[in-house]
Amino acid sequence: MSKTLAKSGSRMSSTAAKNLTTGKPESTSANGPLDADLLRKMDAWWRAANYLSVGQTYLYDNPLLKEPLKKEHVKPRLVGHWGTTPGLNFIYVHLNRVIKERDVNMIYIIGPGHGGPGIVANTWLEGTYSEVYPNISQDEEGMKRMFKQFSFPGGIPSHVAPETPGSIHEG
Numbered sequence: 643m644s645k646t647l648a649k650s651g652s653r654m655s656s657t658a659a660k661n662l663t664t665g666k667p668e669s670t671s672a673n674g675p676l677d678a679d680l681l682r683k684m685d686a687w688w689r690a691a692n693y694l695s696v697g698q699t700y701l702y703d704n705p706l707l708k709e710p711l712k713k714e715h716v717k718p719r720l721v722g723h724w725g726t727t728p729g730l731n732f733i734y735v736h737l738n739r740v741i742k743e744r745d746v747n748m749i750y751i752i753g754p755g756h757g758g759p760g761i762v763a764n765t766w767l768e769g770t771y772s773e774v775y776p777n778i779s780q781d782e783e784g785m786k787r788m789f790k791q792f793s794f795p796g797g798i799p800s801h802v803a804p805e806t807p808g809s810i811h812e813g
Contacts (some may be wrong), residue, residue, distance in 0.1 A: 676739075684735050687767065691731040693765035697785070699724065705785040721774035721793040722800040723756040730760035735803070738768075750808075758801045759792055770807040 676684075697705055698723045704715040730752060737750055752761070765771040766788055771778055778784045778791075791797030798805060803812045 652661045666697045667807070680739070681760045684739060688728075688731055688794070690767060691734065691760060691763040692728055692765060692797070693789070695727045695731065695759040696724065697757035701784065702794075703744070703787045703790070705789050712739055717794065722759055726757040726765065728754055730757045731764060734760070749810075752802065756800045758799060758806065761802050761806055762792065762798070764803040765807045768783060774807045 699714055699720060702715060703716045704711065734750065737748070740746055741748060762771060765779065766778065766784075769780060771788070772780050772784065778788050793800040802809050802813070804810075
């Protein structure tokens with residue numbers, strides 16, 4: 643263990659201490675390094691959640707971009723911030739891995755702000771959103787409805803609110 647860490651009273655595994663000097667990260671998996679298939683699936687989930695988040699923010703129609711993007715496909719007024727969303731999606735997919743791997747009973751606490759499309763995207767991907775709102779089905783039509791309703795009159799707000807599955811409080 644490094645002398646600095648030993649002096650500070652911090653506890654760190656010998657592998658982690660070695661990795662500090664080699665630049666190799668210590669695995670966060672209780673079972674060793676994450677395998678390539680799991681990483682591929684997690685990356686696919688993260689990218690899908692990011693796409694769904696962008697779609698909610700910008701698209702009024704044409705959710706799968708089956709035709710070239712036109713002005714009428716884009717919402718006339720854009721509300722929400724992209725900057726926080728990829729991070730929220732990244733944490734969501736990794737926390738789900740930890741929950742499944744270690745049988746952890748936990749809650750994901752996020753602050754107020756315009757990261758709502760990320761949480762809506764993840765709950766839609768996992769099926770919870772469609773359970774609560776059956777009209778927002780897990781198909782192209784449901785995706786179109788989800789995109790259209792986000793931060794739109796008669797729809798849902800741009801932030802996580804009580805109507806978001808899994809949310810317990812707004813702001």
